[in-house]
Amino acid sequence: MSVKTSQAARLKRRRRVRAKVSGTAERPRISVFRSNRGVSAQLIDDVSGATLAAVNWTEPEFKGLSGVEQAARVGAVLAQRAQATGISSAVFDRGGYQYHGRVKALADGAREGGLSF
Numbered sequence: 001m002s003v004k005t006s007q008a009a010r011l012k013r014r015r016r017v018r019a020k021v022s023g024t025a026e027r028p029r030i031s032v033f034r035s036n037r038g039v040s041a042q043l044i045d046d047v048s049g050a051t052l053a054a055v056n057w058t059e060p061e062f063k064g065l066s067g068v069e070q071a072a073r074v075g076a077v078l079a080q081r082a083q084a085t086g087i088s089s090a091v092f093d094r095g096g097y098q099y100h101g102r103v104k105a106l107a108d109g110a111r112e113g114g115l116s117f
Contacts, residue, residue, distance in 0.1 A: 022047075029046060032097065032106060043090060071102035075106040090115050
């Protein structure tokens with residue numbers, strides 16, 4: 001009997017979601033990465049394999065914030081950068097993480113910033 005680690009279980013969930021979710025130039029995919037220290041997100045056009053906009057928690061404006069506040073601010077900044085490139089709607093890819101806490105805060109921040117999904 002094999003023992004499945006939490007990382008392996010997350011990767012399995014991630015692959016299952018990615019089989020169903022794909023981004024285009026008009027409606028890119030919001031890919032979320034969450035670590036213990038922060039959260040980052042990027043808009044990806046899967047057709048051309050290009051990243052259209054990205055936000056990382058290591059940027060100076062996110063440094064002093066708590067986890068959920070940081071994630072909400074990352075989502076809002078991602079929405080601003082998306083609108084600067086002419087994108088108003090996207091597809092959300094939670095990356096195998098539970099839609100709760102920081103991942104949900106990032107999605108809500110992006111919605112409040114003007115992205116629809």
